[in-house]
Amino acid sequence: MDRNNLSQIKPFFHKIQKGCCFYCGQKVSINAGEIDHFIPWSLYQYDTAHNFVLADKTCNTRKSNKLAANHFYEKWLRRNAQFQTEITEEMEKYNFLVDRQRSESIAKNYYLQTFKLHEDHGFWQP
Known part of the structure; x- marks a missing residue:
């Protein structure tokens, strides 16, 4: 499946995100920021609205x-949960799939599976 222009x-x-990287919390300009798939694209090849976060280049590359x-x-x-309405309204403008429950269910399954196999060693952090 092709990725959308993010x-x-x-x-x-x-x-x-108040101009900050989701992961390290450092200020990042709009131009320097990158959209990251919170649930990695390699695991879940859908551009669902609630799966996106803004990251700086370093965090996005390392993650x-x-x-x-x-x-995280x-x-x-x-x-x-906090931005449910805003995310839904904004992302529908660009025809992204908006299904918070789906994104969160997929994430929950991957997190449970990864923790079961690797405990805390299977996760990335800055």
Whole structure:
């Protein structure tokens, strides 16, 4: 499946993340920021609205196809709940699949499976 052009959604995620990388918390400009698939594309090849976060280039590159540490998973769940309406409304404008429950169910399954196989050693953190 082809990936969508994600540059169009950078300003929105920059805004809701207050201009900071989701992972390291450092300030990142809209131009320098990158849209990351929280559940890596290699695991889940769908561009679902709630699966996106803004990251700086270093974090996005280093995270690559790994799941982020559990505290990021919890942060992501809180972010999705807090901005449910805004994410839905904004991402529908660009015809992204909007299904928070689907994204979160997929993530839960991957996190449980990875923890079962690797405990805390299977996750990435900056």
